[in-house]
Amino acid sequence: MPEIKVDNLTHTFGKGGPDALTVLDNIDLTFESGSFNSIIGTSGCGKSTLLKMMAGLFEPSDGEMTLDGNIIQGTDRRRGMVFQQDAVFPWMTVAKNISYGPRLRGVPKSEQAEIEAKWTEMVGLKGFENRWPRELSGGMRKRVDIGRVYANDPDVLLMDEPFGALDAQTKERMQSDLLETWGQSKKTVVFVTHDIEEAIFLSDKIVVLSSRPGRVHHIEEVNLPRPRTNDMRLTDEFLEIKRRLWAMLDH
Amino acid sequence: MNVMNVLTSRRLWLGVLSIAVCFAAYIWVTNRPDNNPALLPPISDIVASFFTNVESGNLHTALGASLFRIFMGFFIGTTAALVVGCLVGWYKTIEFLVDPLIEALRPIPPLAYIPIIIIWFGIEEFSRVLIISIACFMVCVVNVIAGMKNVPQVYVDAASTMGASRFQVFRTVAVPAATPFIITGYRIALGAAWTTLVASELLAAQNGLGFLLQEGRRYFLTDQVMMVIVIIGACAFLMDRAFRRIQAYLMQWSEARE
Numbered sequence: 030m031p032e033i034k035v036d037n038l039t040h041t042f043g044k045g046g047p048d049a050l051t052v053l054d055n056i057d058l059t060f061e062s063g064s065f066n067s068i069i070g071t072s073g074c075g076k077s078t079l080l081k082m083m084a085g086l087f088e089p090s091d092g093e094m095t096l097d098g099n100i101i102q103g104t105d106r107r108r109g110m111v112f113q114q115d116a117v118f119p120w121m122t123v124a125k126n127i128s129y130g131p132r133l134r135g136v137p138k139s140e141q142a143e144i145e146a147k148w149t150e151m152v153g154l155k156g157f158e159n160r161w162p163r164e165l166s167g168g169m170r171k172r173v174d175i176g177r178v179y180a181n182d183p184d185v186l187l188m189d190e191p192f193g194a195l196d197a198q199t200k201e202r203m204q205s206d207l208l209e210t211w212g213q214s215k216k217t218v219v220f221v222t223h224d225i226e227e228a229i230f231l232s233d234k235i236v237v238l239s240s241r242p243g244r245v246h247h248i249e250e251v252n253l254p255r256p257r258t259n260d261m262r263l264t265d266e267f268l269e270i271k272r273r274l275w276a277m278l279d280h
Numbered sequence: 281m282n283v284m285n286v287l288t289s290r291r292l293w294l295g296v297l298s299i300a301v302c303f304a305a306y307i308w309v310t311n312r313p314d315n316n317p318a319l320l321p322p323i324s325d326i327v328a329s330f331f332t333n334v335e336s337g338n339l340h341t342a343l344g345a346s347l348f349r350i351f352m353g354f355f356i357g358t359t360a361a362l363v364v365g366c367l368v369g370w371y372k373t374i375e376f377l378v379d380p381l382i383e384a385l386r387p388i389p390p391l392a393y394i395p396i397i398i399i400w401f402g403i404e405e406f407s408r409v410l411i412i413s414i415a416c417f418m419v420c421v422v423n424v425i426a427g428m429k430n431v432p433q434v435y436v437d438a439a440s441t442m443g444a445s446r447f448q449v450f451r452t453v454a455v456p457a458a459t460p461f462i463i464t465g466y467r468i469a470l471g472a473a474w475t476t477l478v479a480s481e482l483l484a485a486q487n488g489l490g491f492l493l494q495e496g497r498r499y500f501l502t503d504q505v506m507m508v509i510v511i512i513g514a515c516a517f518l519m520d521r522a523f524r525r526i527q528a529y530l531m532q533w534s535e536a537r538e
Contacts, residue, residue, distance in 0.1 A: 084441050106443030116438035120456040120533045130442040133452070161533045174438075181442050 033060040033083065033185060033217060038092035040078060052078055053089070054242035060234070063215040065208075067228035068236045071278055075243030076221045077113070080189050083219060084110045096185065106130060109183030113190040117162045117173045123149060124158040126173050130181025144180050151210060152176035168199040172206075179210065186211075188220045192227065201259060204230055208257055225274045229267060230257055237277050247277055321503040326510070329503040338492065343511070345488040346477055349405070353412025354473045358466055360413070361420035365465075368421075369428020369458070370450050382421060390415035390472075391479050408480045408488075415476040416469040423468065427461025428454055460534060463527050470523060474516050 035058040041051045052075035060066045068076045082089050085104040094101040096108065109130075117126055124145040128136075131144050149158050152172040162170055171191060178186060192200045204227060211218060222228050228235045232251050239246040249270060253261055261267055309315060310322040317325065333339040367374045368382070390411055401407045431454045439449045455462075481490020489508050496504035 081437075084437075086437055086440070104440040104443070106441075108441060110438070110441040112434050112438060114432075114434045116434045118435060118438075118453065118456070119535070120459070129439075129452070133442065133444050133448055163533065163535045178442070187441075 032062045032097060033219065034058070034095045035079075035083075036093050036095065038079075038082075038089045038094065040075070040082070040089045040091070044090045051242040054244050056092070056243070056245055058236060058245065060217055060219055062217050064233045065211060065218045065220065065231055066234045066236065067220045067222060067232040068238060069222055069225060069228050069274065069278065070238035070243065070246075071240050072223060074238040074240040076238055077189050079238075079243070080110075080187050080219060080221045083185070084108050084187050086110075106134075106181055107184045108187060109178040109181055109185070110187040111171075111174050111178055111189065111191045113193055115167070115170055115174070115194075117170045117177070119162045122159050122161060123154055123165070123173055126162070127176050127180050129177055148176040148180040151179070153206065168195050168203060171195065171203060175207065175210070179214075184216060186216050186218045188218065190222050191220075193222070193224075200227070205257075205259065207231070208255075212256060225271055225278065226262065229253070229270050229274070230262060235274065237274060247274075249274060318500065319502060321506055325503040326506045329501070329507045330511075333492070333504065333507065339511070341487055342489050342492045342508075343515075345485075346481065346490070347515070349408050349412055349481075349488065350473050350477055352409045353477070354416050354470060356409065357413035357416025357473070358420050358469050361417045361424055361465065361469070362462065364417075365421045365424025365462075366428060366450075366455065366458075369425040370454055379425075382418075382425075386418055386422065390418065390476050394480060394483055403485070408477075408485065411480045412473050412476050415472040419472045420465040420469040423461050423465025424458065427458030427465075430461065431457040459530060463530060467520070467523055467527070470519060471516070474512065478512065 035056050038053060038056040039051065040053040041049050043049045056079065068079065070076050081087060083094060083101060085101055085108060088102070101108070118129065121129065125132075127148045128141045128145045131141055136144070145158065149155055152175055154169060154172055154176065157165065157169070162173065165173070174191070192203050195203060208231060218231075220228070220231060229251055235249040235251060236245060237247040237249065238244065251270060253264075253266060307323060310317070310320055321329075330339070333342075364378065364382075368378050369375070393411060393414060397407045397410055401410070435453050435457055436449055439453045444452065477488070478490040478493070481488040482494050485491045489512055492508045493505055496502065496508065
């Protein structure tokens with residue numbers, strides 16, 4: 030079962046040089062298999078850096094990360110990632126974007142078609158299979174992004190402020206839909222955001238990073254019942270957590 | 281859709297207008313009593329020269345020879361540019377190895393190679409195709425490299441995290457992402473092919489459009505010279521149009537398509 034451990038991780042850009050900058054300092058974290066986790070912090074706290082390291086896009090200068098006890102090194106389809114920027118390939122139709130990962134592995138045509146049909150529907154893009162990404166709105170493109178990562182069937186889903194560029198209403202719908210999709214397969218999710226409400230609504234566990242260098246400041250266990258609904262955003266319990274985290278980020 | 285139609289028709293009309301104005305000005309100048317038709321032949325002479333050369337078969341031969349050189353030179357030059365450009369733009373080791381060489385050779389006008397090519401290979405078909413190939417390669421390869429270097433990192437990262445190998449990223453992400461640049465390179469190469477074609481034929485050929493120009497100069501046939509200039513313009517224009525069609529098809533995914 031996928032369980033992510035971050036063990037005594039420190040990262041310094043330009044280590045040993047005159048402009049060395051430590052962005053992450055002595056991070057120890059465990060993300061349980063099948064759980065939804067968020068990392069929050071003000072900008073510049075190194076949360077995106079941490080996530081990219083989990084993806085294997087670059088290596089920490091000290092310490093290590095493991096997935097199921099195996100050291101994370103380099104990228105791997107087991108660790109899928111949704112990026113802050115639009116990463117949908119504009120030269121592929123929606124369907125071809127969705128089946129990109131399986132095609133890399135040489136999955137047979139018939140199975141590709143099944144995957145395309147399943148995941149375009151799951152992310153609410155049925156009927157848009159043959160559209161070019163340029164014909165879609167920002168929110169729909171994000172759905173393609175998420176569907177594409179899910180269709181590749183990773184063990185872990187790393188999400189770097191995926192809804193950061195969306196308007197408030199689209200964002201709330203995307204959050205609910207993401208939880209629904211996640212609820213059906215229970216992949217381990219690590220979700221980076223600076224939006225406190227988003228983190229509370231989605232997560233089982235919220236890691237608060239302090240800034241410069243990023244250190245683990247607080248870990249909040251969110252015990253709100255699932256499935257989560259939008260009206261929970263206004264419950265006392267929800268708001269109490271929000272108040273507490275807000276005070277922490279404001280320091 | 282309506283806005284698009286209005287825009288396209290406005291573009292068409294204004295384009296036709298500018299050509300018509302030039303045409304009218306030419307007729308006006310050549311009809312003036314002080315015009316020397318030996319230097320500036322009237323349109324009727326140019327048209328007559330066209331039919332003379334069609335009847336004698338000169339034009340067919342010249343056009344055939346020139347088009348063959350263009351296609352061969354363009355094909356060889358751009359294919360080499362595509363292969364070299366992709367490798368240089370994607371693999372750092374190859375870049376460090378080859379890029380200084382390309383940068384050093386780039387400022388040299390392709391026509392500067394003509395003397396040495398003639399010495400080595402003679403005034404053969406191969407020599408002319410080689411010069412055109414070099415010209416096409418040089419202008420095209422720079423664009424291909426630029427395209428490969430401008431592949432957005434997020435696409436590369438996205439493909440990698442989905443399990444793509446370095447070569448798979450190259451094939452499925454870098455090359456398609458670079459197509460806008462690559463196509464631009466091809467189009468510039470087509471222009472370069474025409475420029476070098478005529479120059480190489482002016483210097484060293486027994487046939488071709490450049491040869492017809494040279495012959496016109498030698499026998500003071502200004503109408504023939506003008507006729508060939510128009511033919512070259514028309515051919516280059518038609519080829520560019522055809523190219524735009526291909527471009528529009530290949531770029532239908534792009535926001536910046538024409």
